[in-house]
Amino acid sequence: MNIPVRPARTPxxxxxxxxxxxxxxxxxxxxxxxxxxxxxxxxxxxAFRAHGLPNRRVEEWKYTDxxxxxxxxxxxxxxxxxxxxxxxxxxxxxxxxxxxxxFVSGMLARGASDFAGLPAGVSALPLDxxxxxxDPLLDRIGSLPPDRYDGALALNTGFLGEGLVVKVxxxxxxxKPMHLAHVFPxxxxxxxxxxxVVVVGDGAELTLVESxxxxxGVAYQANHAMELVVGDGATVNLVxxxxxxxxxxxxxxxxxxxxxxAKLDVFSLVQGAALSRHSVYGRFQGTGxxxxxRGATLLKGRQHADTTMFIDHAVAGCESRELFKTVLSDEAxxxxxxxxxxxxxxxKTDGRMxxxxxxxxxxxxxxxxxxxxxxxxxxxxxxxxxxxxLDDKMLFYLRSRGLPLKEAERLLIQAFxxxxxxxxxxxxxxxxLIARMVxxxxxxxx
Amino acid sequence: xxxxxxxxxxxxxxxILKGLTLTIPAGEVHAIMGPNGSGKSTLSYVLSGKPDYEVxxxxxxxxxxxxxxxxxxxxxxxxxxxxxxxxxxxxxxANMQFLxxxxxxxxxxxxxxxxxxxxxxxxxxxxxxxxxxxQDMLRRGVNVGFSGGEKKRNEILQMALLExxxxxxxxxxSGLDIDALxxxxxxxxxxxxxxxxxLVITHYQRLLDHIVPxxxxxxxxxxxxxSGGAELAxxxxxxxxxxxxxxxx
Numbered sequence: 207m208n209i210p211v212r213p214a215r216t217p218x219x220x221x222x223x224x225x226x227x228x229x230x231x232x233x234x235x236x237x238x239x240x241x242x243x244x245x246x247x248x249x250x251x252x253a254f255r256a257h258g259l260p261n262r263r264v265e266e267w268k269y270t271d272x273x274x275x276x277x278x279x280x281x282x283x284x285x286x287x288x289x290x291x292x293x294x295x296x297x298x299x300x301x302x303x304x305x306x307x308x309f310v311s312g313m314l315a316r317g318a319s320d321f322a323g324l325p326a327g328v329s330a331l332p333l334d335x336x337x338x339x340x341d342p343l344l345d346r347i348g349s350l351p352p353d354r355y356d357g358a359l360a361l362n363t364g365f366l367g368e369g370l371v372v373k374v375x376x377x378x379x380x381x382k383p384m385h386l387a388h389v390f391p392x393x394x395x396x397x398x399x400x401x402x403v404v405v406v407g408d409g410a411e412l413t414l415v416e417s418x419x420x421x422x423g424v425a426y427q428a429n430h431a432m433e434l435v436v437g438d439g440a441t442v443n444l445v446x447x448x449x450x451x452x453x454x455x456x457x458x459x460x461x462x463x464x465x466x467x468a469k470l471d472v473f474s475l476v477q478g479a480a481l482s483r484h485s486v487y488g489r490f491q492g493t494g495x496x497x498x499x500r501g502a503t504l505l506k507g508r509q510h511a512d513t514t515m516f517i518d519h520a521v522a523g524c525e526s527r528e529l530f531k532t533v534l535s536d537e538a539x540x541x542x543x544x545x546x547x548x549x550x551x552x553x554k555t556d557g558r559m560x561x562x563x564x565x566x567x568x569x570x571x572x573x574x575x576x577x578x579x580x581x582x583x584x585x586x587x588x589x590x591x592x593x594x595x596l597d598d599k600m601l602f603y604l605r606s607r608g609l610p611l612k613e614a615e616r617l618l619i620q621a622f623x624x625x626x627x628x629x630x631x632x633x634x635x636x637x638x639l640i641a642r643m644v645x646x647x648x649x650x651x652x
Numbered sequence: 653x654x655x656x657x658x659x660x661x662x663x664x665x666x667x668i669l670k671g672l673t674l675t676i677p678a679g680e681v682h683a684i685m686g687p688n689g690s691g692k693s694t695l696s697y698v699l700s701g702k703p704d705y706e707v708x709x710x711x712x713x714x715x716x717x718x719x720x721x722x723x724x725x726x727x728x729x730x731x732x733x734x735x736x737x738x739x740x741x742x743x744x745x746a747n748m749q750f751l752x753x754x755x756x757x758x759x760x761x762x763x764x765x766x767x768x769x770x771x772x773x774x775x776x777x778x779x780x781x782x783x784x785x786x787q788d789m790l791r792r793g794v795n796v797g798f799s800g801g802e803k804k805r806n807e808i809l810q811m812a813l814l815e816x817x818x819x820x821x822x823x824x825x826s827g828l829d830i831d832a833l834x835x836x837x838x839x840x841x842x843x844x845x846x847x848x849x850x851l852v853i854t855h856y857q858r859l860l861d862h863i864v865p866x867x868x869x870x871x872x873x874x875x876x877x878x879s880g881g882a883e884l885a886x887x888x889x890x891x892x893x894x895x896x897x898x899x900x901x
Contacts, residue, residue, distance in 0.1 A: 600742050602701075602702055602703065603739070604754075605723070605724035605728070606700050607750075607757075607810060607814065608755075608757040609725060610761075611725070613757060617742075617749075617750070618745070620744070622744065624744050
């Protein structure tokens, strides 16, 4: 007999539940949260009461125990001040030629966002406006449920309110990248929750950048989730840069649904936050689809970063490629969990997953958990994981030519992560990513 | 220029150099020959600073400076260059980027001004064709996908660009056919200069037909057991190393 044992709630869990409850109560006094958003929030509160924060007793969170790590829950951010907006604009990632929409501490900064710069065929509606307009795309929220309960996502849904509904009309080819910049500029710790629903119409093309930056030394908590729907024959490039302040908590969830002959390439660069988790749920809905999820993680000090993927090959003839590079120095801790499921009807599936990590010190730790679950009999699938250190022979060769040890290490680390970055097709974006990595490496070498 | 006195070095518990003494004046080319396992490659690694080796006794000075106390990169900046017997492949680091980083790192260490991009490109275009180094080889990762001969030629290109004061060539002839050998030898001979010393380590006399040494040393069991002129190499070719089996035992 299984008796569920629930440990006592932590103060942070109490604070989260109370804040959720209060938010719903206030909304009820005002006639309740609107329609679907109200329902989702109420369900999330109930689920949170039952599950609490994800912890090591939950298989998917074994290596990233939020219950143990999250000691407090800071207040929700209010509307950003002019000073916050100015500071956010200053420290937000600069992507050349992109239309930038800015979130300050989890609140959409309408005045500081370049809505006017959005290309023709692309619309972005704030979540509250979409709710007021009863936008049918809102149904996408929560309509791509991961197979299991995801505590980080549930929290995001519980605090649903700020975000965007983005629509790219069918056939629209957008060269100009769209940039969703999330910045926590304030000196006090706050919590911010944002949600984006991005629906790319059939045959459309979009380059989307999501960046996460914030004030150093402030223990703010960022939680962002996105539902991305890639229509039949559509192409999407998604670049994600997580460079939160080193004391921050970052929880990110990406849920993608891919239509027939769709193509999605995701690249994620992780260098920030004290503790971060990026969960990717990918689901193939049509055949002939191509999904690439790649990334590089560079950590130092006592940073902890977790990348967890769940790729569901539900239909036949789809291809998925995952390549993750992790560089860990000092006492940093990296986690990679990747699961590819190939359902019974998903014949001719081609799935490859690889996680490679480089440990730069004895105190660094990497946990790899690649998994394949295959129910079809005519598939090609593979996974691998490697953990290594810098090659002594290469280092000596470089040093014997005059390169100081730190510079030799920098070249080798750059070469190691470069293998993943080169898949970013947009040259300007690739340059931005490489520049951020070089900045990290130079800081380390200094 | 290079003065080695009573040098003892070990790797782990295995002593390989056992009291080696050798002096190379500026402008001279010295060859070291000897059977397998006599410690020739170890000498080249000890001089260039490979971390696995431990010097237990003796000294090595270069222009009066104790080079054994320096890190490998400091030795390089001081002018020591080792052409590897087995050059290392470094995927993801473009050959050009590597060459330029190396040149500038050395210049920086010596307090000189870095080379500009146009000057660097000009220099490479001047030196690379003579060694048969193509644009493609310069674009690729360092030594990645290079044949044995291409790797050796790439070593000589590095030497030509870095202009070291002490060139140590470790079995540069191994794995080369006669045409490649000539190209490499020409590259080395072009670098012979009054202010530059060379130490050519080889197993066979063949290389020394093309790079004619001023002095030939025979190494056996971690020591120099005999020295002579270029003719000594020919004698060794005739008699082999068998004669040294007894007297150094």
